[in-house]
Amino acid sequence: xxxxxxxxxxxxxxxxxxxxxxxxxxxxxxxxxxxxxxxxxxxxxxxxxxxxxxxxxxxxxxxxxxxxxxxxxxxxxxxxxxxxxxxxxxxxxxxxxxxxxxxxxxxxxxxxxxxxxxxxxxxxxxxxxxxxxxxxxxxxxxxxxxxxxxxxxxxxxxxxxxxxxxxxxxxxxxxxxxxxxxxxxxxxxxxxxxxxxxxxxxxxxxxxxxxxxxxxxxxxxxxxxxxxxxxxxxxxxxxxxxxxxxxxxxxxxxxxxxxxxxxxxxxxxxxxxxxxxxxxxxxxxxxxxxxxxxxxxxxxxxxxxxxxxxxxxxxxxxxxxxxxxxxxxxxxxxxxxxxxxxxxxxxxxxxxxxxxxxxxxxxxxxxxxxxxxxxxxxxxxxxxxxxxxxxxxxxxxxxxxxxxxxxxxxxxxxxxxxxxxxxxxxxxxxxxxxxxxxxxxxxxxxxxxxxxxxxxxxxxxxxxxxxxxxxxxxxxxxxxxxxxxxxxxxxxxxxxxxxxxxxxxxxxxxxxxxxxxxxxxxxxxxxxxxxxxxxxxxxxxxxxxxxxxxxxxxxxxxxxxxxxxxxxxxxxxxxxxxxxxxxxxxxxxxxxxxxxxxxxxxxxxxxxxxxxxxxxxxxxxxxxxxxxxxxxxxxxxxxxxxxxxxxxxxxxxxxxxxxxxx
Numbered sequence: 001x002x003x004x005x006x007x008x009x010x011x012x013x014x015x016x017x018x019x020x021x022x023x024x025x026x027x028x029x030x031x032x033x034x035x036x037x038x039x040x041x042x043x044x045x046x047x048x049x050x051x052x053x054x055x056x057x058x059x060x061x062x063x064x065x066x067x068x069x070x071x072x073x074x075x076x077x078x079x080x081x082x083x084x085x086x087x088x089x090x091x092x093x094x095x096x097x098x099x100x101x102x103x104x105x106x107x108x109x110x111x112x113x114x115x116x117x118x119x120x121x122x123x124x125x126x127x128x129x130x131x132x133x134x135x136x137x138x139x140x141x142x143x144x145x146x147x148x149x150x151x152x153x154x155x156x157x158x159x160x161x162x163x164x165x166x167x168x169x170x171x172x173x174x175x176x177x178x179x180x181x182x183x184x185x186x187x188x189x190x191x192x193x194x195x196x197x198x199x200x201x202x203x204x205x206x207x208x209x210x211x212x213x214x215x216x217x218x219x220x221x222x223x224x225x226x227x228x229x230x231x232x233x234x235x236x237x238x239x240x241x242x243x244x245x246x247x248x249x250x251x252x253x254x255x256x257x258x259x260x261x262x263x264x265x266x267x268x269x270x271x272x273x274x275x276x277x278x279x280x281x282x283x284x285x286x287x288x289x290x291x292x293x294x295x296x297x298x299x300x301x302x303x304x305x306x307x308x309x310x311x312x313x314x315x316x317x318x319x320x321x322x323x324x325x326x327x328x329x330x331x332x333x334x335x336x337x338x339x340x341x342x343x344x345x346x347x348x349x350x351x352x353x354x355x356x357x358x359x360x361x362x363x364x365x366x367x368x369x370x371x372x373x374x375x376x377x378x379x380x381x382x383x384x385x386x387x388x389x390x391x392x393x394x395x396x397x398x399x400x401x402x403x404x405x406x407x408x409x410x411x412x413x414x415x416x417x418x419x420x421x422x423x424x425x426x427x428x429x430x431x432x433x434x435x436x437x438x439x440x441x442x443x444x445x446x447x448x449x450x451x452x453x454x455x456x457x458x459x460x461x462x463x464x465x466x467x468x469x470x471x472x473x474x475x476x477x478x479x480x481x482x483x484x485x486x487x488x489x490x491x492x493x494x495x496x497x498x499x500x501x502x503x504x505x506x507x508x509x510x511x512x513x514x515x516x517x518x519x520x521x522x523x524x525x526x527x528x529x530x531x532x533x534x535x536x537x538x539x540x541x542x543x544x545x546x547x548x549x550x551x552x553x554x555x556x557x558x559x560x561x562x563x564x565x566x567x568x569x570x571x572x573x574x575x576x577x578x579x580x581x582x583x584x585x586x587x588x589x590x591x592x593x594x595x596x597x598x599x600x601x602x603x604x605x606x607x608x609x610x611x612x613x614x615x616x617x618x619x620x621x622x623x624x625x626x627x628x629x630x631x632x633x634x635x636x637x638x639x640x641x642x643x644x645x646x647x648x649x650x651x652x653x654x655x656x657x658x659x660x661x662x
Contacts, residue, residue, distance in 0.1 A: 007101045007110065009033075018094075018115075021101065022049055023108035027065050030103070039094065039115055041084045057081050064098050068109050074099040078116065093120035140165060140217065140229040156213075156235070158206025174202035174210050175390040176273075194219040194226040200236060209395030212240040241401065244274065248408050260380075260413065264303035267409045268383075273307030275402050276385035276394075278363070280304040280313075280356055281373070282321065283381035290332065297323040299381050301353055310363045310388055314355045324350030327370065331379045336371040336399050352384050360386055367393035371403055375413050437465040437654065440473050442540050446634040447654040452606070452647055460487035460531070461604040461652035462495045471540060472507035475654055477555065477602035478533035493527050494518065494579075498535065511535040511551035512587040515579070519553070523583040531579040534558060534602055538594070538656060546594040546658050551587050554578030556605055556619075559626060563597030563660065567626040569619065597660035599630065599637070606649030607641065618644075 009031035012019040018036035020043075022029055027049035032042070043052040049065055057080070064075050076097040083090035096113035136152035144165050153161040157172050170178055181201050188197035197217035202210040215233040219226035251270050264281040271279040282299035284291070291297050301319035306312075323331075327350065330337050339348055345361040351368060352360070360368065365386045373380045383406055387393055394402070437445035447463050460480025467473050476498055480491045498518050505514060515535050522531070532555035539547045550558065550570075554577050557569040572590040594600060608618030621644055629640045634657050645651045 006104050007108070009110075018096075018111075018113040020111045020113075021103070021108060022065060022111070023103035024105050026050075027062075027069070027109065030108075036113065039090060039113055040081070041087060041090055055081065061096075065109055065111075068098045068100050069107050072100050080120075093117045136233040138231050138233075140231055142227055146231075152233070156203060156205055156211070172204045174204070175392075177201040188217070189226070193221060193224060197229070197231075200240070204392075207395070208392075209397050210392075211235055211237040244401075245404070245408070248405055261302045263409065263412050266412075267406065268303045268305040270409075271383070271385065271402065271405060272305040275398070275405060276307075276369075277310060277388040277391055278304070278306040278313070278360075278365075278386045280352065280384045281381065282352070282384065283373075284323070284331075284379070285320075289378045291323070291328065297328075299323060299327075301356065304356075306363070307388075311359065314359050319353040319355050321350070321353045326350060327382070330370045331372050331382060334372050334374060334379070336369055336403055338367055338369040338394060338399060340367050340393055341365050356384070360388075363388045366391065369394060369399060369402070371399075371406060373406060373413075375410055380413070434463060434652070438467050440467060440656075441471070442544070442659050443473070443538075443546070444634050444657045444659070445473075445655070446638050447652075448635075448638050448642060449650070449652045450642055450645070450647070451650045460491040461606065461650045462491050463602065463652045463654040464495055464499055465654060466499060466503065468503075468507045470507055473538040473656070474502050474507075475536040475538065475600075475602060475656060476502075476533065477604065477652060477654060478531060479555065479604045479652075481530040490527055490531075493525075494522060494531060494533075497521055497527075498533070502535070507537060507539070510589045511537055511549055512576075512589040515551045515553050515576075516584075516587050519579045519583045522579060529580045532556075532605075533579060536600075536602070538600075544596045544658070546598075548592045548594055548600065549589055550591075551589050552576060553587070554581070556603060556608065556615075559601040559603065559622060560592070560594075561599040561601065561626045561630050563595060567623050567630070569623075594656075594658050596658050598658050599626075599634070600656040601626070601641070602654045603641075604650070604652045606651035607645050607653065609649065610646050611648065 007021065009019070009021045012031075012033050015033065016035055018039040019031070019033045020029060020036050020040075021031035029043055029045055029047055029049060029052040032045065037043075049062055053061065061079065064077070067073075068075055074097060076095070078093070078095045080093045083092060093116045094113045095116050096111055099110050099112070101108050101110045135150060136148065136156075137150040138146045138148045140146045145163055146165050147163065148161050151161065153159070159172065162168060173181060178201075181199055184199045185197055188195045196219070198215070200212055200214045203213050205211055212235075213233050214236045215231055217229045217231040220228040220230060248270050251266070254266075260283060264283075268279040268281060280301055281303040283302050285298045285300065286292065286295075298320050300321075301316055304313045304316070326348075339351065341347060341360070345364070347357040347360050347365070347368070349357075351370065363386070365388050367387045369385045371383045371385065373382055383402075385394075385402060434447070434449050437447050439445075445465055447465070449461065449463070460478075460482055462476070462478050464476040465474065476495070478491070478494065478498075480487045480494065482490075498514065501514050501517050501521075502509075505517075515533065518533075521527075531553070533553045534550055534555045536548060536550040536558070541547060552572065552575065554575065557571045559567060560570050561567045570590070570592055572588055574588060576587045577585070603622075605615075608622055609615055610618060622641065625641055625644055626637075629637055632640065634655050638653050638655055642651060642653060
C-alpha cells in the first residue's frame with residue numbers, strides 16, 4: 001500500500017480565497033495565505049487554534065475544528081466577527097468550509113473562507129428597507145416552498161409561517177378570493193417568460209376578521225426559467241376601504257330613482273357582492289317613528305340582490321312581514337345584529353318574509369344580519385344581508401362597513417322622501433278639489449283622476465262640474481304645465497277662480513268670455529304661465545236634446561260618442577291659444593246639439609300622449625276604444641278609457657251622457 005500523500009499548503013499562496021491549515025491534536029496553525037491574513041488578520045504560526053484565535057466570538061469556529069477532525073466529515077457555515085482595531089478592510093461577514101486533511105504529524109483541517117460582507121450588508125439593508133414600509137417579503141420556489149425574508153405572516157394571522165404555499169396557507173384566504181387568486185397565479189406562471197404577478201385578496205386575521213392584502217411577485221429567471229419568485233405583500237385594508245367608500249359615493253351620486261323602491265334597488269346593487277352574498281331591503285308600513293306600542297306593524301320587501309352562483313332571488317310580490325319583537329328590538333336599538341344560522345338550514349322565524357326564509361335555506365345561508373335603515377333619526381325599515389356557502393359570517397368590522405355603506409345612501413333617500421312628501425301634499429290638495437260631480441236631471445255624469453305612476457309625479461290636471469239655478473250644467477277640464485307642488489297649487493287656484501267666475505257671471509256669460517276673464521286674472525295675479533282648458537255650458541231643451549256651448553284654450557278637443565254614428569272630436573274652425581300665452585285676445589265659443597243617448601268626454605293629454613307615439617295616434621286609439629265600449633255604463637267606460645294611458649302623465653276625465661229618449 002502506497003504511503004498517504006500529505007497536503008502541501010504552498011499550493012494556496014496565490015489563491016483569492018482565504019486558506020488556513022491546522023495540524024495535530026491542538027489544531028496548531030501551520031499555514032495562512034495572504035488572503036486569509038487580509039480577511040481575518042495575520043495570526044502567528046505554530047500556536048494552537050485557541051491561542052491563535054483568542055476572540056470571544058471564535059468559540060463556534062473552534063468547536064467546528066474539533067468536530068471535523070474527530071468525525072472526518074467536512075462542515076460549511078456562515079460566520080461573523082468584529083474587525084481588528086484599525087483594520088476596517090477585514091471581513092465582518094464570511095462563509096467558510098472546514099475539511100479534514102492529512103498532515104505529516106497526523107490529522108489536520110483546512111479552512112477556506114470567502115468574504116460575504118458586501119452581500120450580507122446589502123441583504124440587511126434590503127430587509128430594513130422593506131420592514132420600514134410594513135411589507136412581508138418572501139422567496140417562493142417552484143416546488144411551492146417559501147421562505148420569509150421579512151416576517152409578518154404570524155403577526156397578521158396568528159399562525160406561524162410553516163414554509164409552504166399549500167392548503168394550510170390557503171385556509172387563511174377568503175373563500176371568495178381563493179379561486180381567483182389561483183387563476184391569476186396560473187396565468188402569470190404560464191407566460192413565457194413568466195409575467196409579474198399582482199393580486200389583492202383577503203386574509204383571515206388572528207381575531208377572525210379579514211383584511212385586504214396586496215401581493216406583487218417578480219420572477220427570478222435562470223436560463224429563461226423562473227426558479228424563484230420574490231414576493232412582497234402589504235396590508236391595503238385602509239386603502240381598500242377608502243377606495244370602496246369613494247366608489248360607493250360615486251354610485252350613490254348616480255342614483256336618480258324617484259321612488260324608494262328604485263333608490264334601494266340601486267343601494268342593494270352596491271352592497272352585493274362586494275360586502276355581502278345577498279341583501280334585501282324591507283320598509284315599514286308606518287311612516288311615524290317611534291313605532292306605536294300596541295299596533296300591528298308590517299314591513300314589505302322592496303329591493304333585493306344576490307351574488308352570482310346563488311339561486312335566483314324570489315320576485316318582489318307578496319313579501320310582507322309582521323314586525324316581531326326581535327325585529328322591533330333591532331330597529332329601536334339602532335344597532336345591527338347578526339344571527340348565525342344552524343347547519344340544518346332552519347331560519348329563525350319572523351326576521352324576513354317566509355319566501356325569503358325559503359330562499360335562504362335553498363342558498364345554504366350561514367348567517368343573517370339585520371341593519372336598521374335610519375334617515376334623520378327616523379327608522380324607515382331594515383336591510384337583511386346574508387353570507388352563504390363557505391363565506392364566513394361577518395366580523396364586527398365587516399358589519400360596520402355594511403352600516404356605513406348603507407348610510408352613504410342617506411342623501412338620495414332623503415331626496416326621495418322629500419319628493420314623496422311633496423307628492424302626498426299635492427295629491428291631497430288635488431283630491432280636495434276634484435269633488436264628485438253633481439246629480440243632473442236628464443243626464444248622467446262621471447269623473448276620474450289618476451296621477452302619474454312610474455315617475456311618481458303629480459300634475460296640474462283638473463275637472464269640475466256645477467249647475468246653475470236654471471239647470472244649466474257647467475263642465476270644466478284643464479291642465480296646468482308642470483309636475484310638482486307648484487303646478488298642483490296653481491291648478492287649485494285656477495279651478496277655484498273659474499268656478500267663481502262661472503257662478504257669479506251666470507249661465508248667460510259665454511264660455512269664451514269666461515275664459516278671457518280667467519286669462520286676464522291669472523296674468524294679473526301671476527298664477528300660472530301656461531294652462532290649457534275647455535269650459536262648457538250644457539242646457540237641456542224641452543225635446544230632450546242638449547245645447548252644448550264651449551270654448552277651448554289650447555286643450556285636446558272634446559270627444560263626442562253619439563248614440564248613433566261613429567265617435568268624433570269636436571273642433572272649431574280656429575284653435576284658441578292656451579291661457580297665459582296672449583291675454584286679451586278674442587276667444588271663440590262653439591256650439592253643438594247633443595241628442596239623447598249621446599256621450600261627451602272631456603280629457604287631458606295624458607290619456608292620448610306617449611313618448612313613443614304621436615298625438616294623432618293616441619287620438620285614434622281613443623276613438624277606437626270609445627267605439628268598442630260605447631254601450632258600457634259611464635263609470636265603466638271611463639275605467640276602460642283611462643287604461644289607454646301609459647301612466648307617464650296624470651290624467652283627468654269627466655263624461656256627460658244625455659238620457660236616451662223614452
